Amino acid sequence: MERFDDYMERCLYGPEGFYSSGTGIAGRGGDFITSPEVGPLFGVLLGRWLDGVWNEAGRPNPFPVLDVGTGPGTLLRGLKLAEPECSAAWDLIGIDRSVDSVKEDDGIRIQPEMPSSLDNSVVLANELLDNLPFRIVHRSSAGWSESFVSDGQFIEQPIDDPGLSIDPGTSAPLLRNAHDWVASILERKPLRLLSLDYGTATTAELAERGGWLRTYRSHSRGDDPLADPGAWDITTDVATDQLPGSPLVRVQSEFLHDLGIDELVAEGRARWTEKASAPDMDAFRMRSRIGEAEALVDPAGLGSWIVLEWRQMTPTTDPSVA
Ligand SMILES: C[S@@+](CC[C@H](N)C(=O)[O-])C[C@H]1O[C@@H](n2cnc3c(N)ncnc32)[C@H](O)[C@@H]1O
Incomplete structure (x- = not known):
C-alpha cells in the first residue's frame, strides 16, 4: 500500500516515470x-x-x-x-x-x-x-481519512486532522x-x-468545486490517476x-x-498593417501577437x-x- 504522494512520485519521477523516462513533454507536439x-x-x-x-x-x-x-x-x-x-x-x-x-x-x-x-x-x-x-485527504462528519493506493485501487485510511479548512463531505489535495x-x-x-x-486562493474553494486532480497525455485529460502508471502526467x-x-x-x-500586453498587441497590429502587402518575418511575428495574447489572457x-x-x-x- 502506497500513500498517494509516493505513488505519484513513482509515476512521474521513478525509473519508468512520466518525466524521468522522457515521456512528458511540454509544447505543441507534446502533452500540454x-x-x-x-x-x-x-x-x-x-x-x-x-x-x-x-x-x-x-x-x-x-x-x-x-x-x-x-x-x-x-x-x-x-x-x-x-x-x-x-x-x-x-x-x-x-x-x-x-x-x-x-x-x-x-x-x-x-x-x-x-x-x-x-x-x-x-x-x-x-x-x-x-x-x-501531493497527498489526498477527505473530511467526513466522523473525521478525516487519506487515500492510499493498493493493487491499482484507492483505499481510505483514517488520519488525524491535517489542518485544512474544508467542509465535511469534501476532499482536497494536501x-x-x-x-x-x-x-x-x-x-x-x-x-x-x-x-x-x-489553482485557487483557498483549499475550501478547491474542495467545494472538485475536479482538482488532473491527468494529462497528448493534450487530453484523463479521468483515472491509477490507470497506466507512468504513462500520464498527474497534477493538481x-x-x-x-x-x-x-x-x-x-x-x-x-x-x-x-x-503592458495590450500595448504590445496594438504595436503588433500596427506593424502588421504597415507591412501587410509585403510581410517579412517581423510582420508575421507581430501579427502572431494577437492570437498569442488571446490565449495568454483567456479567462x-x-x-x-x-x-x-x-x-x-x-x-x-x-x-x-x-
Ligand atoms: C509541467 S512541467 C513544466 C514545464 C515548463 N516549466 C513550462 O513552462 O513549459 C514540470 C517540470 O517540473 C520538473 N520538476 C518536478 N519537480 C521538480 C523539482 N523539485 N525541481 C526541479 N524540477 C522539477 C519536472 O521534471 C517537469 O519537467
Whole structure:
C-alpha cells in the first residue's frame, strides 16, 4: 500500500516515470501547452517584469535567472529572444530534476540541481508546484481519512486532522511538498520567487468545486490517476492558502495587463498593417501577437492561472552596476 504522494512520485519521477523516462513533454507536439509554449510574446512580457526587478535591485551583475521545472527550456529561450535590458547581466539557468547531467546550449544552462546560492537571483516556477507530489485527504462528519493506493485501487485510511479548512463531505489535495519547496526557496532569500500555476486562493474553494486532480497525455485529460502508471502526467490545482509567506496574488491576465500586453498587441497590429502587402518575418511575428495574447489572457484558460510573487527581498551582496 502506497500513500498517494509516493505513488505519484513513482509515476512521474521513478525509473519508468512520466518525466524521468522522457515521456512528458511540454509544447505543441507534446502533452500540454504552457504559456511560454504559446509563442514569443510571453518571453517579452516576462522580460519586462525581470527588468523591473533588476532595476529595483540596483542592476546586480551577475543576475541569475533560474527557471525551476524548466522542462525543455522554452521559457528561457523565449526570454533570450526577447533580450530585455537585464540580459546584459543575467545568467540563464534551467533546473529540472528529470535531467541527469548539466547541458549547455546557446548561453542557457540546464542542470538537475539548484545552485548553492540564490543571492541576487530571481526564481521562476511555471507550472511546477502542480507537479510536486501531493497527498489526498477527505473530511467526513466522523473525521478525516487519506487515500492510499493498493493493487491499482484507492483505499481510505483514517488520519488525524491535517489542518485544512474544508467542509465535511469534501476532499482536497494536501500540498506539503509544494509548501516545503516554496519555504526552502524563501529561506535562501532570492530577490523574487514567481510561481504561475492553475489553482485557487483557498483549499475550501478547491474542495467545494472538485475536479482538482488532473491527468494529462497528448493534450487530453484523463479521468483515472491509477490507470497506466507512468504513462500520464498527474497534477493538481494549487491552493494558495497552503503555501507559506505572503505573496502578491494576481491572475495571469492581470499580471500580463500590468506588464503592458495590450500595448504590445496594438504595436503588433500596427506593424502588421504597415507591412501587410509585403510581410517579412517581423510582420508575421507581430501579427502572431494577437492570437498569442488571446490565449495568454483567456479567462477560461491560461489567463486564469494564479501568479504568486514573493518579494522579500533586497540585494544580499553589494551589487556591481551592469
Ligand atoms: C509541467 S512541467 C513544466 C514545464 C515548463 N516549466 C513550462 O513552462 O513549459 C514540470 C517540470 O517540473 C520538473 N520538476 C518536478 N519537480 C521538480 C523539482 N523539485 N525541481 C526541479 N524540477 C522539477 C519536472 O521534471 C517537469 O519537467
